Amino acid sequence: MPNFCAAPNCTRKSTQSDLAFFRFPRDPARCQKWVENCRRADLEDKTPDQLNKHYRLCAKHFETSMICRTSPYRTVLRDNAIPTIFDLTSHLNNPHSRHRKRIKELLMKLLNRNKNIKK
Numbered sequence: 812m813p814n815f816c817a818a819p820n821c822t823r824k825s826t827q828s829d830l831a832f833f834r835f836p837r838d839p840a841r842c843q844k845w846v847e848n849c850r851r852a853d854l855e856d857k858t859p860d861q862l863n864k865h866y867r868l869c870a871k872h873f874e875t876s877m878i879c880r881t882s883p884y885r886t887v888l889r890d891n892a893i894p895t896i897f898d899l900t901s902h903l904n905n906p907h908s909r910h911r912k913r914i915k916e917l918l919m920k921l922l923n924r925n926k927n928i929k930k
């Protein structure tokens with residue numbers, strides 16, 4: 812069975828390409844961050860265990876610095892990797908979106924994180 816990417820507006824499947832897929836982390840705090848960044852309300856009430864078993868994100872949602880290619884056949888995420896690259900345009904254009912504030916917060920977080928990387 813192919814893996815589907817859980818990100819909104821992403822239709823990638825594991826059978827379509829050699830793009831790597833990553834399971835949601837079992838660690839509750841990190842898993843929570845993934846769900847927040849995905850902005851899928853339907854994932855918010857799932858346990859990290861369920862998410863880890865049934866949901867994945869494709870490599871498109873991670874900055875390249877988060878991904879380590881240990882060999883041509885094996886791609887792994889850094890231990891603290893958080894997906895940050897999502898196509899959220901449809902959410903932003905929705906005036907009723909309850910996520911607008913969170914998107915702004917996310918952008919601020921990103922900016923702060925980039926600062927840390929450059930240090």
Ligand SMILES: [Zn+2]
Nearest residue numbers: 816818821869
């Ligand atoms: Zn994807």
